[in-house]
Amino acid sequence: MLNAEQNELVTRTNAGTPMGELFRRYWLPALLSEELPEPDCEPVRLQLLGERLITFRNTDGQLGVMDEFCAHRGVSLWFGRNEENGLRCPYHGWKFDIHGQCVDVPSEPEDSQLCKRIKLKSYPLVERGGVIWIYMGPPELQPALPEWEFATVPRSHSFTTKRLQECNWLQALEGGIDSSHVSFLHRGGLKNDPLFKGSKGNDYNMNDLRPQFEVVDTDGGLLIGVRRKAEPGHSYWRVTPWIMPCFTMVPPRADHPIHGHFWVPIDDENCWAWSFDYHPTRPLHQEEVDAMRNGAGIHCKYVPGTFIPLANKTNDYLMDRQKQRSGELYSGVEGIAIQDASLQESMGPIQDRTREHLTFTDRGIVQTRRRLMAAAKALAENGTPPPGNLPEQQKIRSVATVLPETAIFHEAARDSFRAEPGKPHTTV
Numbered sequence: 019m020l021n022a023e024q025n026e027l028v029t030r031t032n033a034g035t036p037m038g039e040l041f042r043r044y045w046l047p048a049l050l051s052e053e054l055p056e057p058d059c060e061p062v063r064l065q066l067l068g069e070r071l072i073t074f075r076n077t078d079g080q081l082g083v084m085d086e087f088c089a090h091r092g093v094s095l096w097f098g099r100n101e102e103n104g105l106r107c108p109y110h111g112w113k114f115d116i117h118g119q120c121v122d123v124p125s126e127p128e129d130s131q132l133c134k135r136i137k138l139k140s141y142p143l144v145e146r147g148g149v150i151w152i153y154m155g156p157p158e159l160q161p162a163l164p165e166w167e168f169a170t171v172p173r174s175h176s177f178t179t180k181r182l183q184e185c186n187w188l189q190a191l192e193g194g195i196d197s198s199h200v201s202f203l204h205r206g207g208l209k210n211d212p213l214f215k216g217s218k219g220n221d222y223n224m225n226d227l228r229p230q231f232e233v234v235d236t237d238g239g240l241l242i243g244v245r246r247k248a249e250p251g252h253s254y255w256r257v258t259p260w261i262m263p264c265f266t267m268v269p270p271r272a273d274h275p276i277h278g279h280f281w282v283p284i285d286d287e288n289c290w291a292w293s294f295d296y297h298p299t300r301p302l303h304q305e306e307v308d309a310m311r312n313g314a315g316i317h318c319k320y321v322p323g324t325f326i327p328l329a330n331k332t333n334d335y336l337m338d339r340q341k342q343r344s345g346e347l348y349s350g351v352e353g354i355a356i357q358d359a360s361l362q363e364s365m366g367p368i369q370d371r372t373r374e375h376l377t378f379t380d381r382g383i384v385q386t387r388r389r390l391m392a393a394a395k396a397l398a399e400n401g402t403p404p405p406g407n408l409p410e411q412q413k414i415r416s417v418a419t420v421l422p423e424t425a426i427f428h429e430a431a432r433d434s435f436r437a438e439p440g441k442p443h444t445t446v
Contacts (some may be wrong), residue, residue: 020371020387028390029186029368031283032068036394041067041263042155043397043404045164046282047292048143049073049150050180054081058100067154068285072096073143074116077103082116083152084140089120114138146170148178149292165409166265167437168278168296176296177275177310179317182326183359186368187264187289191281193362194266195258195386197244198379201227203361206347207354213295213306213315214354217271219418219446222246222254231381234428238262238411239389241435242382243427248420254446255427257417259435260386262393262406267416268316270445275302276416277316287367290325293317293355298415299442318355327356335360413437418446 020028031038046066053062054075061074064083072086072095080103086094088107095114098105104121106113113122118140120133142160144151147169153160168176183190193199200208201223208220226246234241239261248254256269267278280292293316295302313319319328329336335351337360342350351357376384396402405411417434421427428435434444 019374019376022372024387024391025368025371027394028387029188030286031187032286036398037263037390038067039155040390040394040397040404041283042153043159043161044155044263044407045144045151045153045161046264047149047180047280047290048083048152050178051145051148051150054150061096061098061100061105063094063096064152065284066152066290067283069154071141072098072105073150074098074100074105076100076116080116081143081145081150082118082140083143084114084116084118085138088112088114089136089138090123112136116140147176148173159403161407162409165412167298167413167415168276168294171296171298171439172301174301175298176294177302177307178292178294179310180290180292180325181318181320181355181359182284182324183281183289183291183363184287184331184367185289185363185365186286187281187283189362189365189369190289190291190359191260191264191266191279192383192386193358194268194279194281195242195260195382196380197242197256197258197269197382198229198231201229203349203357204354206345207357211314211354212309213274213277214271217274217418217446219254219256219269219271222248222446226254229379231379232427233381233385235385235389236411238406238408238414239265240382240385241428242385245427251423252420253423253425255417255419255421255431257419257427257431257435258382259414259416260382261411261414262404263390265406265412267414269416269418270443271418272445274445275306276443278416279316291355291359297443298437299440313353313355316355318353327359329353329356329360331360331363415443417444419444420446 057079064071070086073083093109104113111124118138120136230245232243242258244256246254264281270276275295275297277295282290310317337350341347351360393404415437
C-alpha cells in the first residue's frame with residue numbers, strides 16, 4: 019500500500035514532476051509509422067506526458083514534432099498545410115520546419131529578422147521497427163537509440179499496435195506485470211485464443227492457482243518470476259521482465275510469437291497501451307497477423323478510423339453476462355486486451371492505492387513501485403541517470419520454462435533472458 023504522497027509521485031508525469039522528468043529521459047513510442055505514411059501527408063496530433071504536440075513528415079520524408087500551437091495567435095497547426103518542407107499555419111501563413119523553427123512570415127518585410135527569433139518547442143524523432151520514437155528530455159543527455167528486439171528484427175517478424183486506455187499509466191503497467199490473474203481473467207483465452215492455445219504451459223496455469231512469486235533486481239529493472247507446479251520434482255516458471263520505466267514482456271506460449279507492452283502516459287488520466295508481437299527466428303504466419311488484426315492475443319478491434327477499442331467503457335466493454343454465467347468468458351468480456359482494460363479502467367482514472375490490500379502475489383508490483391520512486395527521487399535530487407537506457411539492458415526476453423524444483427530460476431535460465439539475433443526463444 020502507498021500513502022497519498024507516494025501515489026502522487028508515481029502517477030503524475032507532467033513536465034516538472036519527478037516521474038515526468040524521469041519519463042523524459044527515455045525514447046518512448048509516439049506513433050506508428052503508418053500514421054505518417056508519406057512525404058507531405060496530413061499532420062497528426064500527439065499528446066504525451068501532458069504536452070500537446072503536432073507531428074508531420076516533410077517533403078524530403080524527414081520527421082518533425084513541435085508544439086501544436088502556432089506562435090502567432092495560438093492556432094492549432096493540425097489545420098496546417100504540409101508543403102515544401104514545412105507546416106504552414108492557414109490563419110496568416112506562418113511556416114515552421116521540422117525543428118519548430120519559423121521560416122516564413124509572409125506579412126513581414128523582406129529584410130525582417132522576426133523568423134530567426136521565433137521557434138516552437140520541438141523534440142527529436144527516430145523511426146525503428148515500424149514505430150516513431152520520441153525523446154523529450156535534455157538534448158545533451160539523449161540516450162542511445164532504442165534496441166528492443168521487436169523493433170530490430172526484420173519487419174516480417176513483428177507486428178505492433180496501440181490503443182487508448184482511459185486510466186493512469188501505472189495501473190495499466192501493474193496489470194501487465196501481474197501474472198497471477200491469468201488463471202482467472204484470461205482462462206478462456208488460454209483455451210481458445212489462436213495466439214495462446216496449444217501450450218503445455220496453459221495446463222500448468224490452470225492446475226495451480228496458488229503461484230509463488232520471486233522478484234530479482236536487474237540493472238534495467240526487474241525479473242518477476244512466477245512458479246507453478248509442473249511434473250513431480252519440477253516447476254513451471256513464467257518470467258516477466260520489466261524495464262524502466264514502462265516496458266514489459268509477456269512470457270511466451272509454445273511456438274507462438276513473444277509479446278509485450280509499453281504503457282506511455284498521455285496525461286495523468288489516460289495512456290497509450292502499445293502492444294507488440296514478434297518471433298525471433300521466423301516471419302509471422304499470415305494466419306497470426308490476421309488474428310492480431312482481428313483483435314486476438316493482446317490486440318483489439320477498434321472504433322473505425324481511431325485507436326479507441328471497439329469495446330470500451332461507453333458500451334460496458336460489450337459485457338456478455340450469459341457467457342460469464344456459462345463460463346465461456348470468465349469476466350463476460352471478450353479479448354485479452356479488453357479484459358485487462360475493463361478492470362484497470364474500473365479502478366478510476368487514478369487508482370487510490372491507500373485503500374488496497376496487497377498479498378504475496380503482488381511482490382512484483384511492490385518492487386516496481388519502489389524502483390520507480392527511488393529512480394525518480396535520485397534523478398530529482400542528485401541528477402542520477404535512470405536505469406533502462408543502455409542497449410544491453412533492452413536486449414531482453416521473457417521466458418517460460420520448466421526447471422527442477424530446487425533450481426534458482428534467474429541462474430538456471432540466465433542465457434534464456436538475453437535477446438540475440440536468430441536465437442530461439444525459451445517457451446513451453
